[in-house]
Amino acid sequence: MDDPRAYHLSMFDPDNPTRRWHDMGGDAAGPVPTDQHDFSMWEKRVDALMIIGAANGYFTVDGLRRVLEDMGEDAFEKMTYYERWIASVNRNLIEGGAYTTAQLAAKMAEVSARGDTYGDAAAPK
Amino acid sequence: MPHDHHDHDHLSPSGHPYRADDDTSLSYWQTMEIAVRELLVEKGVTTAAEIAAQIETMDARAPSNGAKVVARAWTDPVFHAALMENAGDATRNMGFDIGPLHLIAVENTDDVHNMIVCTLCSCYPRNLLGLPPDWYKSRAYRSRTVREPRSVLAEFGVTLPDTTKVRVHDSTADMRYIVIPARPQGTENMSQTELADLVTRDSMIGTGVAKTP
Numbered sequence: 001m002d003d004p005r006a007y008h009l010s011m012f013d014p015d016n017p018t019r020r021w022h023d024m025g026g027d028a029a030g031p032v033p034t035d036q037h038d039f040s041m042w043e044k045r046v047d048a049l050m051i052i053g054a055a056n057g058y059f060t061v062d063g064l065r066r067v068l069e070d071m072g073e074d075a076f077e078k079m080t081y082y083e084r085w086i087a088s089v090n091r092n093l094i095e096g097g098a099y100t101t102a103q104l105a106a107k108m109a110e111v112s113a114r115g116d117t118y119g120d121a122a123a124p125k
Numbered sequence: 126m127p128h129d130h131h132d133h134d135h136l137s138p139s140g141h142p143y144r145a146d147d148d149t150s151l152s153y154w155q156t157m158e159i160a161v162r163e164l165l166v167e168k169g170v171t172t173a174a175e176i177a178a179q180i181e182t183m184d185a186r187a188p189s190n191g192a193k194v195v196a197r198a199w200t201d202p203v204f205h206a207a208l209m210e211n212a213g214d215a216t217r218n219m220g221f222d223i224g225p226l227h228l229i230a231v232e233n234t235d236d237v238h239n240m241i242v243c244t245l246c247s248c249y250p251r252n253l254l255g256l257p258p259d260w261y262k263s264r265a266y267r268s269r270t271v272r273e274p275r276s277v278l279a280e281f282g283v284t285l286p287d288t289t290k291v292r293v294h295d296s297t298a299d300m301r302y303i304v305i306p307a308r309p310q311g312t313e314n315m316s317q318t319e320l321a322d323l324v325t326r327d328s329m330i331g332t333g334v335a336k337t338p
Contacts, residue, residue, distance in 0.1 A: 025244030025295065027268035032280050036259050042155050047256070048179035049161060052171045061298040065246060081247070081262055083154040090161050099164045107160035112151060121151045122159050 021073040042118055043082040050089050058096035059089075067091045182222075186255040190221055191303060192324035194253070195335075196317040198230070199308045212303060216253060223252045229294075232305040233331070237290045240278070240331030241302040242270040248296035250303045254329060261330065271295060281332040304331040312338055 039047070053059060067088035068075075075084055094101055114121045165171050194216055198205045208215040212230035213223050228250060231239040243249065244267050249257035260266050270277050274291045278284070285291065294302045306328035312320060315338065327333030 022245055024264060024268045025242075025271040027264075027272075029265040029268040032260050032265045032269070032277060033263050034260065039256060042158050044180045044183065045162060045176065046158050047183060048176050049158070049165070051179055051183075052165070052175065056170055058170075065298065068246070076264075079154070081259075083152075086154050086158045086161065090157055093161065093165070098170055099168060103164060104157075104160055107164055108156050111159045111163070112156050116150055118149070118151050118155050118159075121156065124163070 020069060022069045046082045046086045050085060053089055053093055058098055059092035063092045064088050186252060188254050188326035191254045191329045192321040194219065195305055195324045196320035198305055199320055200317055221253055227300045229300065229302050230305050231294060231302055233307040237292055238285050239304045240270060240274055240293045241296055241304060242267060242293060243296040244271055248298055248301055250301040253303060254326060281327065283334060304329050306335040309335050309337040
């Protein structure tokens with residue numbers, strides 16, 4: 001979203017500006033989806049990184065949620081749960097000084113050069 | 126074994142169906158997960174062993190833990206009282222790692238049926254029951270449960286008499302709930318182990334009831 005106004009509108013209900021998008025209790029919605037999945041290794045790793053990052057004092061659950069909520073409704077609809085979580089964990093770790101954005105970019109380039117599947121990329125040669 | 130064909134009707138130990146192998150093409154967010162994990166190890170924040178141990182700890186948390194708590198509450202009046210007074214302490218005393226959060230047990234009776242939800246996010250008694258099912262985190266469940274719990278329950282196949290009061294508990298990051306389902310009739314002579322087999326994950330969320338023997 002390049003237009004800052006569009007970003008703002010996605011975050012707040014103009015009729016009720018204190019209520020943000022994630023506060024969805026009471027909204028109308030369709031049937032509860034019944035699809036379920038067991039968690040894949042990369043999702044379990046994201047969960048573990050959240051716990052370990054928090055245990056090391058880089059952020060709290062509130063920090064995790066702040067980034068998730070600031071990502072907006074668009075991210076909620078388009079990204080999976082653990083995709084949103086790794087984005088938030090990463091943002092919090094950078095803010096907490098665990099590593100820099102430049103270090104992340106370099107590492108992500110290195111990782112994606114290892115192969116085309118998660119299995120290949122997750123196993124450094 | 127990564128190439129076993131999983132039976133779709135079968136649930137994994139965590140209570141979720143198995144999923145297909147993860148050999149799809151590498152996504153941007155998977156790349157980020159690998160990068161973040163390796164950076165944290167390189168910086169000395171954590172180790173590969175610590176990450177593996179954390180995953181193992183989380184995998185070991187499953188609805189069967191909660192089922193043991195419920196079965197004990199059904200049969201042990203002293204424990205039942207302690208659980209209703211302070212579910213965090215009572216379950217910690219059973220050896221479960223509940224962490225610093227407040228855990229509150231809410232009990233179903235003939236008159237009251239309890240359900241739990243997290244309207245704001247996905248807060249769930251994960252330290253006891255493991256990770257929440259996907260539907261618990263869905264917009265539909267989060268939105269509708271506080272407004273029309275009976276129609277949500279109907280989708281889960283639970284129909285309650287009009288005289289039963291439905292009480293919905295909205296969880297927060299610091300305060301999590303577990304539903305103690307009503308003990309089914311005809312279970313008077315069953316052991317705690319047998320009783321625990323009747324306690325389903327959904328019955329502890331309030332979207333189900335305990336199985337009858």
